[in-house]
Amino acid sequence: MNQKQLATSAKNTWCPGCGNFAILNTIKKVLTVINEEGFPLDKIVMVSGIGCHAKIVDYIDVNSYYAIHGRVTPVAEGIKLANPDLKVIGFAGDGDAYGEGLEHIVFAAKRNIDITMIVHNNRVYGLTTGQYTPTSPLGFKGRSTPSGTAELPLNPLELMLASGATFIARAYSNRMDLLKRTFKEAILHKGFSLIDVLQPCVTFFNTYEYYNKHVYELTSHDSQIFDQALKKISEWDYNSEAPIALGTFYKIEKPVFEEQILKQKTKVLDRNLKIKETLANYI
Amino acid sequence: MNQKQLATSAKNTWCPGCGNFAILNTIKKVLTVINEEGFPLDKIVMVSGIGCHAKIVDYIDVNSYYAIHGRVTPVAEGIKLANPDLKVIGFAGDGDAYGEGLEHIVFAAKRNIDITMIVHNNRVYGLTTGQYTPTSPLGFKGRSTPSGTAELPLNPLELMLASGATFIARAYSNRMDLLKRTFKEAILHKGFSLIDVLQPCVTFFNTYEYYNKHVYELTSHDSQIFDQALKKISEWDYNSEAPIALGTFYKIEKPVFEEQILKQKTKVLDRNLKIKETLANYI
Amino acid sequence: MNGYSILIGGKAGDGINQAGLLIARIFNQLGYRIYMYYDYPSLIRGGHNFSIVRATKNKVGTHQNQIDFLLALNQDTIDLHKHRLKKTSNVIYDSDGVKSEGIGIPLKTVIQDEKAPVISRNSCLIGGFCKAAGIKYNILEQVFKKHISRDIELNLRVAHRGYKEVKELAKIRILSKRPLPLLTGNEAIGLGLIKGGLSTYIAYPMTPSSGLLHFLARIAKDFSLKVIHPENEIAVMLMALGSSYGGEKTAVGTSGGGFCLMTEGLSLAGMSEVPIVVMVSQRPGPSTGVPTYTAQSDLHFVLNAGQGEFTRFMVSPGNAEEAYYWSTVAINISWRYQIPSIILVDKTLSEGVFSFDKEAVKNLKEEKPILWDKKQPYKRYLDTKTGISPLSFIPNKDAVIKVNSYTHDEYGITTEEPQMISLMQDKRLRKEQYLIQDLEKYETVNFFGDKGSSVALLCWGSTKGACVEISEKFGLRVVQPIVLSPFPVKQFRERLKGVKKLISVENNSTGQLVRLINQHGFNVDEKILKYDGRPFSLEELESDLKKVIK
């Protein structure tokens, strides 16, 4: 399996220069590598929401559920619960994961279900032509807020930390090597992982220059320590000018939800017999 | 206006011993005090969800919107936006505010809209007869999880801190004096405030004894400092045995959303004229 | 109807549902068929709860206003229900707190004597009732031993005290029928789904659907089910679709307000053609309404829920056997056609208790879905004659399985081409045509009473019970469509042959089934509607009926 073989018949319709291309190319590479290392591609499932980001599932020839806006996470969770042998990767937008359906990442993190969420965070609603999202800076002028927003952005990674996520990272589409390492690490992590990928939207919020100036890669960071993670995560609040750390902020081990659920399962040999027995209890 | 006058024709249907009685009596007292201090009662609006807690609006004779499960916050926000002169107090359950509609408290906190959320946190779904909620301890045996839950609880206050809430407190229905002080402080706070009220459910999760043993009141705590707030908030994770701090963890000043929104408003004298002018721009 | 009605009442927290069930089980042992109605307000302690147990020779499915025994744990029970008493009725009450005629037992004293918990007052009362009704103590003992898990010795002791306190007043006949399992409608649905291969149930609690969640959670281990209760109904539906796409036969359950939050996912199921079974149990709306009571007022909402047009299967069973049977059908059809199957019930059916006769139900098997034969490269949305595209499951080395909420081509890739849009819409709708044919082999429209009568009652779901029973008295025909989507026009027309006067009986305020049959060119002559949250009692329906048939 090579990257070419991962292509589909779909025509790519992202804007030239969009940060999504790097995400697409990188995930293809990572899937290829994982596959070469022995994990079968047919055990990979991609899930996406609705938005520019979401088109990624049309562009990669692996199993996928192209779902609805804001609901990537529960779909991914359901797939994982159906078959814990699969690697389930969710591709969400910032409007998607941090706005419309914010509750789901909180609960997936709380459960520590072993799925990976890749958030294409362009800090704007791309596909609906440029409204502010939960991570847009204060005063952002979008089509629903022509005089500028009146709210500070969320720091989604701080929220993830507070929710009990066991793997939290930030990457930047324009730093493809780190992107690749982070994707792989997250996918291989056992437990809930979320990567906030800074993904410039050249059309509605072109942040390349800004990020190029401010990003740096975490070094000598102990990702097992909550306080260190928090410190680095809160260094940049998605609003003020500050250094923007990239890399894995937090990574710990905790029991995963699906195993707890499956523990409760037993093998039933004859359902009809069991129904009979159950009914007998109700006489 | 005295407390008696605040009564309605509704018959109270909480279980004898329920922590909700203390919340009811305390809020009545606080409303009476606020009123005596000059704030008119007809500018108070209560909003509630659905659950045992929510019945509180039936028991107090002030303006109220008895809304639906999980949606106390947006209703309260809408009322505040309609008339910023009102004091809007939301009464929510833990299933309500931390489960079904979790996203709303995060966004209300992010916006710093000046409403007060009082969460009757009995750590169980009371009215639907005892299922686990987001703050039930690991292994909780409710009717939907007879073998015990497989997930750790959320710490809702940590989540609120990560969401930008400007007033975060915890109280205990069985410590009525602090409850009263905290309610008043929260209602008078300008900005989004949330109080997690530990409220034992005698029927489905009787925690009186446990709390009586573990709670203590915060002293020499600087509620303006994020790190101190976090430290005290995370001392107890709603799961393990630990001291349970009561009081105001965090309290800071930030611009409030409704003022930002209203700033954008102007007075229009003649709508018809303005429509004509607008149409002229479209010729 | 050659049987008995026993009402037991008290406060919430007195264990009235459980007490009613114990009485029902005692009659069950005596060879009676059971129907139990349980009435309770939305609160946990206090208020007034009551159960009416009907024990009859032949199966019934509704309660009567008039009762033979009134068992009162508190004064309310007497005050609120004494109008139900006939001359021959007996009252048994807690003489420690209740003023009444009839037989008093000092329940409080007894349990204090025995150091038994307060809740065991009802055991004592049941003991007294058994004696009064001439039911042997050993029947009580047998039932208690099997069905009381906690403090059984204490309970038996206080029951025996009750038994001794009272004189025999009647002699309930023992019938020769074998006892049957007593199931709520929710439990029957659960077992029917299991029979059809259910492997995962996902739900968020909401009365009156929660019973299904609780039941399946309780028996999960026995059937190796995954039972999940996530953050809200949106997560429920979307997780369920993920699970189903992952190959697990998955169902969800809720009531109106929760169903609202599932509608977006339902439409996704329609477009992505991922099977899903949805149990919706109705209660009076709008909005929170009267959450522990009953209504049939969501028919058109559920029938039309979700944007766009897609095929859905919907059934509304009218008793436990139908609930069991049609739940199996629902899951089979959902997977065969890759469409949503909806089981629409209400509080009356969900929480009502029925004698369940499995032998009376045609035995169904779990059906295999239509699977890919590997002859051609895999296309998830292959356009076929029936509109059904063969399934393949993950992982499959030879198939990439792409499902999509956008309009898509056969492979599952998004399209905006006009021809493909129409073609795929046709493909999806075509399934309905085949489903209609397929359904011809089922009895989709039930038929009771005097089948030759030119006056017919039209009902659906839980109102069936009252209609069937009353029809015997009036010599009426009863027509009950069970399948509501796709509407079984052909069978319905046959059932109506020769009907001159059609009278609909519904638990709603506008006549929703009437509106549905109107769409198909049928009309009714009269509507009998009840929308106070309570099901029709036999007597109520009788008196309403008398107003429209002369």
Add this chain to the structure above:
Amino acid sequence: MNGYSILIGGKAGDGINQAGLLIARIFNQLGYRIYMYYDYPSLIRGGHNFSIVRATKNKVGTHQNQIDFLLALNQDTIDLHKHRLKKTSNVIYDSDGVKSEGIGIPLKTVIQDEKAPVISRNSCLIGGFCKAAGIKYNILEQVFKKHISRDIELNLRVAHRGYKEVKELAKIRILSKRPLPLLTGNEAIGLGLIKGGLSTYIAYPMTPSSGLLHFLARIAKDFSLKVIHPENEIAVMLMALGSSYGGEKTAVGTSGGGFCLMTEGLSLAGMSEVPIVVMVSQRPGPSTGVPTYTAQSDLHFVLNAGQGEFTRFMVSPGNAEEAYYWSTVAINISWRYQIPSIILVDKTLSEGVFSFDKEAVKNLKEEKPILWDKKQPYKRYLDTKTGISPLSFIPNKDAVIKVNSYTHDEYGITTEEPQMISLMQDKRLRKEQYLIQDLEKYETVNFFGDKGSSVALLCWGSTKGACVEISEKFGLRVVQPIVLSPFPVKQFRERLKGVKKLISVENNSTGQLVRLINQHGFNVDEKILKYDGRPFSLEELESDLKKVIK
């Protein structure tokens, strides 16, 4: 239809909508009436976008397949649309990138020469078009100056270059009518709501409803509106109800998927009797479907959305004037009756551009709701003859205003009493009866074409445009119910008098209006359905029509 059709096409990002609008505005200045259809896939850059501008003497509301001018910014535009050309049509294209017959203008060269941005290619093309069409440059100049906000000088320069490059090929007649504002359906709705007193608009973006959000956000300051875009559609609806309860006239807008998430709140509005206006703009489903295209496939969903039974007002306007007028009615009725008012449109109406003649619209005023007269102690849910309880607003020293999602008594306190449940359901439903009477004073069912014809087209919403225009050719009657709930049975029956053959024309795959009229005892003889995401063009409808009328 004595007019012109101009198609301009290019890639997303080429400014095709804006270019079409400029052309429309130029014709507007020449005294023409405008209808513009804009077609674009769901992507931001690339793909193929086109606008068809129709400029006619009398108003029309649909596009034609055949065009008089084809303006091509890229090769696709030629390849995809050349079948639309007549013998007399003219093609103008970018000779720097397109191969075609007709008139080439080296657009790329021109803008490079002028150092103008790429997007200004369309200005150059419009310049060339004006010359070819014999339209005076000063008209172009006037329109550009008014409607281009950025780089106007540069745009005029390249437009002039285009103007000079081309020879005059035709001479568009100047008509004597005064120019009218050109509005999208969404904008007309926005102004109609404002006219009715809108003070707060809350929405989450969703095509094709977003235009209303963007428009109201843009003009918010002019009308002192609060325009809020919260976290999701659930928050939208619930915030809106809070706002409305707080006394602000509030509306929300969305499309099918977002509407799903509002259904629970809608039912809450029904029960709590808090007024709300909901604009729903349809697109092809199920689920995400084809998000930037059109459909009329949510009628029954919207009509029945939300658990329980409650009165709702629903209109479906068919052009900008109707959108304006009925949006005012919708907000007035919502507040008068304290019920949800729904404005159901679709992409075609929402994003189509219409000449808007305010003078042709009956002038309506913002109506005051029915207010408490302070004579009796305040009861939020006072049971009145009409079912409408007088309103009081917070703060009011003398009134405590309690609204409730549970069934409640007159004061707003929760109840579970059977009599009160029925009584309050009757109260709420009674409003519908009064609303029906009230609506008699409006033209709830439109009537066009040959009103005596025994063959009638039945349509709703945006399909009106094509039906009305084609009816002239065929001498048909057109019946268009605008109010869909409560269904105006009386007026509808009158409009159908003498009809022998009724043909429904709908943009969906099952005939949803047909199903609705079936409920009221009406039938159609033929259905013309289109469900490929595109509206009917005049020619398509003509050919479909020929198949069913002979």
